[in-house]
Amino acid sequence: MTRIRDRFRSLTSRLVLTTVAIVLLVSVIIGAATTLAMRSYLTDQLDEDVRNAIPALGGGPGLGPGGVTAQFLDNGAASGTVIQPSADRRFSRVALSDEALADLEAVPTDDEPRTIDVAGLGSYRVLGVQGTNGTGVVGLPTQDVDDTVTSLVELEALLTLLAVIVAAGAALVVVRRQLRPLREVAATAHTVSELPLAEGDIDLTERVPEHLTDERTEVGQVGGALNTLLEHVETSLAARHRSEQQVRQFVADASHELRTPLATIAGYTELARQRPDDPAMLGTALDKVEEESDRMTSLVEDLLLLARLDAGRPLEREPVDLTRLLVEAVSDARVIDADHRWRVDLPDDLVDSPAEVTGDELRMHQVVTNLLTNARKYTPAGTTVTVTVRRNGFAVHDDGPGFPPDLVDHAFERFARGDAARTHGQEVGVGLGLALVEAIVTAHGGRVTLRSAPGDTTVDVSLPG
Numbered sequence: 001m002t003r004i005r006d007r008f009r010s011l012t013s014r015l016v017l018t019t020v021a022i023v024l025l026v027s028v029i030i031g032a033a034t035t036l037a038m039r040s041y042l043t044d045q046l047d048e049d050v051r052n053a054i055p056a057l058g059g060g061p062g063l064g065p066g067g068v069t070a071q072f073l074d075n076g077a078a079s080g081t082v083i084q085p086s087a088d089r090r091f092s093r094v095a096l097s098d099e100a101l102a103d104l105e106a107v108p109t110d111d112e113p114r115t116i117d118v119a120g121l122g123s124y125r126v127l128g129v130q131g132t133n134g135t136g137v138v139g140l141p142t143q144d145v146d147d148t149v150t151s152l153v154e155l156e157a158l159l160t161l162l163a164v165i166v167a168a169g170a171a172l173v174v175v176r177r178q179l180r181p182l183r184e185v186a187a188t189a190h191t192v193s194e195l196p197l198a199e200g201d202i203d204l205t206e207r208v209p210e211h212l213t214d215e216r217t218e219v220g221q222v223g224g225a226l227n228t229l230l231e232h233v234e235t236s237l238a239a240r241h242r243s244e245q246q247v248r249q250f251v252a253d254a255s256h257e258l259r260t261p262l263a264t265i266a267g268y269t270e271l272a273r274q275r276p277d278d279p280a281m282l283g284t285a286l287d288k289v290e291e292e293s294d295r296m297t298s299l300v301e302d303l304l305l306l307a308r309l310d311a312g313r314p315l316e317r318e319p320v321d322l323t324r325l326l327v328e329a330v331s332d333a334r335v336i337d338a339d340h341r342w343r344v345d346l347p348d349d350l351v352d353s354p355a356e357v358t359g360d361e362l363r364m365h366q367v368v369t370n371l372l373t374n375a376r377k378y379t380p381a382g383t384t385v386t387v388t389v390r391r392n393g394f395a396v397h398d399d400g401p402g403f404p405p406d407l408v409d410h411a412f413e414r415f416a417r418g419d420a421a422r423t424h425g426q427e428v429g430v431g432l433g434l435a436l437v438e439a440i441v442t443a444h445g446g447r448v449t450l451r452s453a454p455g456d457t458t459v460d461v462s463l464p465g
Contacts, residue, residue, distance in 0.1 A: 011182075012172070012175050012176060015171065015175045016168060016171045016172050016175055019167055019168075019171035019175075020164055020167050020168045020171065023163055023164055023167035024160065024163075024164050027156075027159070027160040027163050027164070028160065031153070031156035031157075031159075031160060034152070034156065035149060035152055035153055035156065038148070038149060038152055039145065039149050042144075042145040042148060042149070043125070043142075043145060046113075046125045046140055046142065046144075046145055047113040047125060047127075049064070049140055050113050050125055050126070050127045050138060050139060050140050051113070051127060053067060053069075053138045053140065054127070054129055054138055056069050056138060057069050057071065057129065057131075057136040057138055063083060063138070063140075064083070064140065065083055065084070065085065065091055066082065066083060066084070066121075066140065066141040066143070067082070067083050067138070067139065067140050067141075068080060068081070068082045068083075068096065068100075068104070068118065068121065068124065068126075068137075068138070068139045068140075069081055069136070069137070069138050069139075070096060070100075070101055070104040070105070070136065070137045070138075071131075071134060071135075071136045071137075072105050072134050072135050072136070072137075073133050073134035074133055074134045075134075078101050078105065079095070079096075079101075080095070080096035080100065080101050080104060080137075081093035081094060081095055081096060082094050082096055082100075082121060097119065097120055099119035099120065100118050100119045100120055100121060102119075103116060103117070103118050103119055104116075104118065104126065104137045104139070105137075107126050107127075107128040107137050108128050109128035109129060109130040109135050110128070111127070111128075111129075112127075113125050113126065113127045114126060114127075115142060116139075118139070121141070122141060122142075122143065123141065123142045123143070123146065124139040124140065124141055124142060125139060125140055125141075125142050125145075126138065126139030127139065181212050181223075182222065184208070184209065184212055185208050185212055185222055185223045185226060188206055188207070188208050188226065189226060191206050192206050192230060206230065207227050207230060208223035208224075208226050208227050209223075258296060258299065258300075261292035261293070261295050261296045262292075262296070264288060264292045265288075265289050265292050265293070268284075268285040268288045268289055269285065269289065271285055272285040272286075299432070302432045302436060303432075305436065305439075306432070306435065306436065306439055309439040309440065309442075309443050310439070315359065315360035315363055315440075315443055315444065316359070316360035316361070316362070316363075317358055317359065317360075318358070318359070318360070318361065319356050319357075319358060320356065320357050320358065320359050320360075320361045320364055321354050321355075321356055322354070322355040322356060322357050322364070322389065322393075322394065322463075323346065323350055323354035323355045323389055324354060325361070325364060325365060325368060326344065326368060326387050326389055326394055327344055327346075329365065329368040329369060329372055329387075330342050330343075330344050330372070330387055332369075333372045333376060333385070336376070337376045339381035339382065340375075340376060340379070340381065340382070340383050340384070340385055341382070341383070341384040341385070342385055342387075343384065343385070343386040343387070344386075344387050344389065345386055345387065345388040345389065346389050347389065347390075350389055350391070355389055355390065355391045355392075357392070357393075357444075357463045357464065358464065359444045359463065360440075360444070363440045363443075363444075364440070364444075366436065366440060367436075367437050367440050367441060367461065368387075368394075370433040370434070370436055370437050371396045371433075371437060371459055371461075372385065372387075372396065373433065374433050374434065374459075375396060375398045375400070378400070379398050379400030379401070380400065380401075383398050383399060383400045384398065384399050385397070385398045386398070392462055392463055392464070393446065393460070393461045393462040393463045394461055395458055395459065395460045395461065396458070396459045396461075397456070397457065397458045398457050399455050399456065399457075400455075400457060401454055401455075402452040402453050402454045402455065402456065402457045403450070403452040403457065405452075408450060408451075408452050411434050411450050411452075412434045412435055412437070412438040412448070412450070413435060434450075434459075437459075437461075441461055441463070444463055444464070445463075445464045446461060446462050446463040446464060447461075447462045448460065448461050448462075449462075
């Protein structure tokens with residue numbers, strides 16, 4: 001029973017059953033209407049025959065086989081006959097029984113034919129007539145009408161059964177054919193569901209065929225929606241894989257960057273332990289340990305800040321005087337490095353009305369400092385660095401050698417060493433400066449871009465007002 005119930009849960013079964021039910025219902029309605037119309041027509045014909053048989057009450061013609069006549073006089077006398085076949089294949093009148101006369105006597109004389117059961121004879125269509133000396137009743141059997149209607153009902157039942165069988169077969173073929181595209185769509189979904197999507201680089205190339213994505217059809221809408229979903233899943237899985245690879249690379253790079261100062265500290269510590277009586281060596285070792293500790297502290301603080309920004313930690317949201325911030329940062333850069341030419345391009349409309357943005361002033365200062373430090377470290381002496389102030393951000397431009405073209409698109413990635421191409425013997429950082437810039441600007445709802453060519457490198461920062 002459970003298997004049968006499960007089988008009828010399928011869309012094919014339900015559509016076939018619905019079609020069969022509709023055909024059955026229509027056939028029954030048509031059959032019932034036809035039967036009623038036929039019975040009404042035949043009954044009207046019989047009533048006409050009964051009216052034409054009224055002269056038979058006086059002994060005249062008009063009464064066929066099986067017809068009955070009865071007369072009930074005012075003095076109480078009653079008589080009646082029925083025409084029945086005799087042994088010589090002729091018809092003769094046979095007297096009615098008292099029970100039959102009693103049934104006929106109850107017929108009213110309202111000139112309306114009606115159907116009654118006559119004792120010993122069966123169902124009759126009778127008509128009562130008022131005479132001068134009493135009443136009379138004439139009637140004909142309804143057997144021919146009943147037989148005809150019964151035959152019609154049997155024929156209708158047979159045709160209905162055939163119609164249901166044909167409808168079931170045709171519906172099964174048509175529905176299966178029409179649902180074949182839907183099964184193809186389902187097959188695609190099943191194929192995708194069997195793919196290992198838990199980890200690794202996922203090659204999700206399965207798609208619903210193009211001819212099943214016509215938006216003008218229901219199946220096409222389902223196919224198109226599934227393809228859109230698969231494209232979204234593929235994009236998400238690819239992004240997840242890239243993120244996993246970036247995390248692995250990030251951990252590896254961070255470990256590498258921390259390993260160098262740790263190894264240096266361990267080496268100088270061991271050297272100091274081996275030569276405890278050498279004050280000069282002890283001083284050098286302590287200085288080197290302090291230097292490497294500062295380097296590790298800076299690296300860990302940068303990593304911690306990136307982690308907090310990745311986690312969506314909220315920043316301060318206060319008005320920041322961007323003009324003052326940039327001017328002070330450039331002034332500090334002039335003091336730190338006098339070998340570069342530092343300029344601030346301040347439009348006239350920002351002199352009396354400073355540019356102001358909403359954000360975390362400390363982090364915005366870190367963005368500016370990182371960009372200026374990046375330009376100072378990785379460009380040769382004599383390079384001109386220009387900071388252009390706008391109401392919705394700023395740009396840092398230098399006329400140094402620029403980034404290699406193949407590293408421009410990766411400059412903001414963590415531990416990217418594209419900066420090293422601009423060093424020319426200068427100090428090489430760990431590759432977190434521009435990554436921090438992008439993370440902080442993005443956390444403020446802004447955007448940072450890089451455009452680089454020899455003699456023309458610009459980092460543009462756009463911020464919400």
